[in-house]
Amino acid sequence: xxxxxxxxxxxxxxxxxxxxxxxxxxxxxxxxxxxxxxxxxxxxxxxxxxxxxxxxxxxxxxxxxxxxxxxxxxxxxxxxxxxxxxxxxxxxxxxxxxxxxxxxxxxxxxxxxxxxxxxxxxxxxxxxxxxxxxxxxxxxxxxxxxxxxxxxxxxxxxxxxxxxxxxxxxxxxxxxxxxxxxxxxxxxxxxxxxxxxxxxxxxxxxxxxxxxxxxxxxxxxxxxxxxxxxxxxxxxxxxxxxxxxxxxxxxxxxxxxxxxxxxxxxxxxxxxxxxxxxxxxxxxxxxxxxxxxxxxxxxxxxxxxxxxxxxxxxxxxxxxxxxxxxxxxxxxxxxxxxxxxxxxxxxxxxxxxxxxxxxxxxxxxxxxxxxxxxxxxxxxxxxxxxxxxxxxxxxxxxxxxxxxxxxxxxxxxxxxxxxxxxxxxxxxxxxxxxxxxxxxxxxxxxxxxxxxxxxxxxxxxxxxxxxxxxxxxxxxxxxxxxxxxxxxxxxxxxxxxxxxxxxxxxxxxxxxxxxxxxxxxxxxxxxxxxxxxxxxxxxxx
Numbered sequence: 001x002x003x004x005x006x007x008x009x010x011x012x013x014x015x016x017x018x019x020x021x022x023x024x025x026x027x028x029x030x031x032x033x034x035x036x037x038x039x040x041x042x043x044x045x046x047x048x049x050x051x052x053x054x055x056x057x058x059x060x061x062x063x064x065x066x067x068x069x070x071x072x073x074x075x076x077x078x079x080x081x082x083x084x085x086x087x088x089x090x091x092x093x094x095x096x097x098x099x100x101x102x103x104x105x106x107x108x109x110x111x112x113x114x115x116x117x118x119x120x121x122x123x124x125x126x127x128x129x130x131x132x133x134x135x136x137x138x139x140x141x142x143x144x145x146x147x148x149x150x151x152x153x154x155x156x157x158x159x160x161x162x163x164x165x166x167x168x169x170x171x172x173x174x175x176x177x178x179x180x181x182x183x184x185x186x187x188x189x190x191x192x193x194x195x196x197x198x199x200x201x202x203x204x205x206x207x208x209x210x211x212x213x214x215x216x217x218x219x220x221x222x223x224x225x226x227x228x229x230x231x232x233x234x235x236x237x238x239x240x241x242x243x244x245x246x247x248x249x250x251x252x253x254x255x256x257x258x259x260x261x262x263x264x265x266x267x268x269x270x271x272x273x274x275x276x277x278x279x280x281x282x283x284x285x286x287x288x289x290x291x292x293x294x295x296x297x298x299x300x301x302x303x304x305x306x307x308x309x310x311x312x313x314x315x316x317x318x319x320x321x322x323x324x325x326x327x328x329x330x331x332x333x334x335x336x337x338x339x340x341x342x343x344x345x346x347x348x349x350x351x352x353x354x355x356x357x358x359x360x361x362x363x364x365x366x367x368x369x370x371x372x373x374x375x376x377x378x379x380x381x382x383x384x385x386x387x388x389x390x391x392x393x394x395x396x397x398x399x400x401x402x403x404x405x406x407x408x409x410x411x412x413x414x415x416x417x418x419x420x421x422x423x424x425x426x427x428x429x430x431x432x433x434x435x436x437x438x439x440x441x442x443x444x445x446x447x448x449x450x451x452x453x454x455x456x457x458x459x460x461x462x463x464x465x466x467x468x469x470x471x472x473x474x475x476x477x478x479x480x481x482x483x484x485x486x487x488x489x490x491x492x493x494x495x496x497x498x499x500x501x502x503x504x505x506x507x508x509x510x511x512x513x514x515x516x517x518x519x520x521x522x523x524x525x526x527x528x529x530x531x532x533x534x535x536x537x538x539x540x541x
Contacts, residue, residue, distance in 0.1 A: 065409035082392035121366030129349030137319025172330035176204035182216035188481035222288030257293035264391035266371025396423030439498035459538030
């Protein structure tokens with residue numbers, strides 16, 4: 001089947017980010033040992049982390065893990081059916097493994113190669129923080145300066161927080177914005193400017209005392225940095241990082257990925273278990289958080305730079321101090337799950353954890369439900385890093401390859417069935433996103449709906465904009481978003497109808513419930529899938 005364009009139905013979903021961070025923390029620190037330094041509020045600065053221990057892995061151990069890596073990848077591909085994978089490993093500033101596997105698109109000629117372009121999804125975040133570190137190093141901005149200094153129209157739900165929230169707060173997901181704030185607006189086709197302007201309606205949790213993963217927090221910070229440099233984010237990323245580092249196939253523009261001849265297209269798994277190139281995923285609205293595309297070869301340059309304090313080939317591409325700041329714990333992202341466990345942290349665009357020997361581990365996953373999954377993991381004390389790019393929806397393959405490789409380097413073999421464990425996390429997250437009501441099953445004793453003209457009309461919402469209901473030939477249709485997306489409403493029970501969600505945030509059927517009666521017309525309508533944070537009720541004009 002050909003690609004069905006979903007360019008305006010999108011959400012950069014770091015699926016199960018918190019759960020994966022918890023799994024990583026548990027795997028990396030199963031017993032008590034060296035602890036990570038606590039994060040301090042920005043105004044007080046950050047204490048220096050404990051010195052990293054000397055390398056503990058021998059060249060022979062790493063060579064053995066590299067020798068087994070192709071087998072790990074091929075085994076995972078057989079078990080999952082994911083069409084294409086590219087993997088790269090760097091060690092001691094050298095590329096020690098670079099390989100492509102499988103197909104760029106199912107059913108069409110073209111093998112995955114080291115120079116095949118993949119969409120990175122949320123692996124874009126540590127790349128974005130690298131770019132911002134470059135801007136900090138040039139004194140254009142500071143990690144701890146307010147976002148509104150360069151993005152004056154930006155506001156959150158609390159004026160004090162608006163005035164004080166910094167670039168670091170937004171990159172560390174500690175602004176108080178709720179989980180994935182803004183993503184549902186992107187699902188409806190709104191652009192970056194609209195979404196950033198409307199984050200002020202989102203409810204807040206305690207500032208700098210609560211962690212919730214977002215895409216539009218880092219995007220707002222990145223946009224502020226671009227404004228400070230009087231350029232676009234996409235050009236800033238290229239000028240600051242991609243061009244100096246020789247990452248010639250890397251871009252923060254969807255159009256560049258789209259026109260690449262050697263690209264891996266996204267795939268989803270069908271009900272019958274086959275993989276299908278069904279959707280196109282345009283993440284330009286949240287480009288800093290999820291819109292980068294790159295190759296395994298280009299990613300080796302970035303990993304080498306990360307592991308060499310901003311240097312690459314003898315050139316200081318990114319200043320070391322602001323880059324090191326991105327590697328520090330800024331907030332607890334996951335509390336210990338047992339008395340012997342250790343907390344997981346989030347830095348500036350990175351998951352941050354420490355093992356029993358005090359070794360720092362930096363990691364990030366990326367996941368598009370519409371068909372991509374990626375992972376990068378670095379051990380700075382070992383000067384070792386691995387990146388895994390895949391062109392299939394998240395089933396745990398990218399993350400498990402990285403886990404298996406590092407386990408093999410440390411222990412000679414994987415210490416768990418990481419593919420099964422991580423796959424289960426993604427499955428649980430997918431199930432949790434569904435409505436608690438199964439609208440596919442008829443109500444046992446449904447009440448009749450009122451006449452269609454009871455529901456027809458326009459309803460307003462400060463966050464989501466207008467919602468219009470029309471009737472034609474006995475069918476009610478709901479219209480939403482700037483491009484007037486259309487959703488057929490199917491009667492369920494009384495004044496409740498159902499519709500099928502679409503895009504990155506799609507999770508099956510959800511309810512639409514009309515309430516009130518003003519002169520025979522419904523006064524309000526609540527869209528269940530849009531009501532995650534209490535913002536999903538529309539009022540008749």
